[in-house]
Amino acid sequence: MTRWHDKTVLFDLDGTLIDTAPDLHASLCYAFDKEGLAAVDLPTVRSAIGHGARAMIQQSADRSGTTLNTALLDLLHQHFLDYYVEHIADHSKPFDGIIETLDVLKERQAKIAVCTNKTQSLAEHLLGDIRMADYFDVIVGADRASEKKPSAKHIIETVELANGTIEDAVMIGDSSTDAKAAAASSVPFIYMTYGYPDAVLGDMNIPHKLDTARNILAVLEDIFS
Numbered sequence: 001m002t003r004w005h006d007k008t009v010l011f012d013l014d015g016t017l018i019d020t021a022p023d024l025h026a027s028l029c030y031a032f033d034k035e036g037l038a039a040v041d042l043p044t045v046r047s048a049i050g051h052g053a054r055a056m057i058q059q060s061a062d063r064s065g066t067t068l069n070t071a072l073l074d075l076l077h078q079h080f081l082d083y084y085v086e087h088i089a090d091h092s093k094p095f096d097g098i099i100e101t102l103d104v105l106k107e108r109q110a111k112i113a114v115c116t117n118k119t120q121s122l123a124e125h126l127l128g129d130i131r132m133a134d135y136f137d138v139i140v141g142a143d144r145a146s147e148k149k150p151s152a153k154h155i156i157e158t159v160e161l162a163n164g165t166i167e168d169a170v171m172i173g174d175s176s177t178d179a180k181a182a183a184a185s186s187v188p189f190i191y192m193t194y195g196y197p198d199a200v201l202g203d204m205n206i207p208h209k210l211d212t213a214r215n216i217l218a219v220l221e222d223i224f225s
């Protein structure tokens with residue numbers, strides 16, 4: 001029988017727990033428009049999520065043929081943040097099956113953590129606004145860890161802050177940053193294909209792939225058995 005209270009289940013945020021792409025996309029388009037740049041489409045932005053907001057802006061520009069210097073990137077990032085803090089939860093909502101999964105994990109007294117490349121303040125702001133923050137023993141944004149994903153340190157430090165042990169942890173995510181951080185910390189990884197996967201992830205050998213959060217518990221039971 002699984003001793004759930006010894007287990008730590010780490011969730012990535014954007015594209016795993018919450019469908020944040022519409023609000024990220026709107027904020028990015030606001031920033032681009034303010035600097036006279038053409039709007040970027042949603043699929044382009046989706047595929048650039050997972051490495052933090054600056055990387056999302058940089059990659060979205062690259063993929064739409066716009067060259068950014070550092071000053072312009074800084075400006076776009078600031079406009080993006082100005083808009084995003086006001087609109088962070090306009091359309092963002094948990095993916096189907098996430099709340100039910102968290103309810104069961106909570107009932108079983110597993111340790112539940114968020115390990116995200118969002119900044120700490122944005123992650124707390126979003127989870128607070130959509131009333132999900134209370135599910136988590138700990139939330140660790142990119143700037144709370146000594147190194148962000150794909151570094152193993154982000155996962156290792158999140159597990160420590162949750163008072164868990166790395167041998168009893170599982171990482172659930174949607175991008176190559178999650179898969180690489182999990183591999184580097186020798187933590188089993190569950191890949192949620194409904195999120196915002198990047199091209200790199202397609203080339204990685206990943207045993208646990210799910211297209212719905214409704215099947216997370218069954219896979220966790222299998223991994224922990």
Ligand SMILES: O=C(O)COP(=O)(O)O
Nearest residue numbers: 013014050051052116117
């Ligand atoms: O801010 C991002 O780009 C991604 O955040 P994530 O690590 O929760 O997917």
Ligand SMILES: [Mg+2]
Nearest residue numbers: 012014015174
């Ligand atoms: Mg993600």
